[in-house]
Amino acid sequence: MIRITGGEFAGRRLKMIEGALSRPTSQKVRQALFNILAHRVAGSAFLDLFAGVGTVGLEALSRGADRAVFVEKNPGAARILAANIETLKVAPQSTIWTVDALLFHRRTEEKFDIIFVDPPYLGPLADLAIRALGRKDLLKGGGIVVVEHYFKTPLPSEEGNLVLSRTERYGQTGLSFYKGANA
Secondary structure: OEEOOOOOOOOOEEOOOOOOOOOOOOHHHHHHHHHHOHHHHOOOEEEEEOOOOOHHHHHHHHOOOOEEEEEOOOHHHHHHHHHHHHHHOOHHHEEEEOOOOOOHHHHOOOOEEEEEEOOOOOOOHHHHHHHHHHHOOOEEEEEEEEEEEEOOOOOOOEEOOEEEEEEEEEOOEEEEEEEEOOO
16 A cells, blocks of 8 residues: 555555556655645646556545546556546546557647656656656646656756756655746
8 A cells, every 4th residue: 555645635545456566656756746736736627647556646646636636547547546436536637548658649639737657667658758748748838747757767957848956865756847938
């Protein structure tokens, strides 16, 4: 079990995927992320790409986001995510897309204040996600993209309409923050 770290649902437990394939964002990293994003979360439209069981997007709702869109292609993870949404009673503010996160940008015209990207650490998915997001602007004015990645994974400093503005490290985890090029 993992717990929500702050906001309305602080301390509430979430169901998790059993097994080694799951790597939820740690409590330490979530707390750091939401400390950095504190002034941006309330009232925001939040996109959680590679959502897993929704830990980060649900944390955003707990901390005042108006809406969260979760993108998770694994049907088992999406079922647990739906159960977590039901447990917290945030279904009216939540949408689940069971599609490949790298293709989501082709299927939506919605814009977001915060996009959180947490692909598997192994492989090129973090870089591919930044490239996809850089080609299609899903950010509202002043929005931000945050990529969680293995700290040694190099990410582009600029891609399409996105510019890297900050990178933080927490143990083996890196958080890279991108702003729109015109922000």
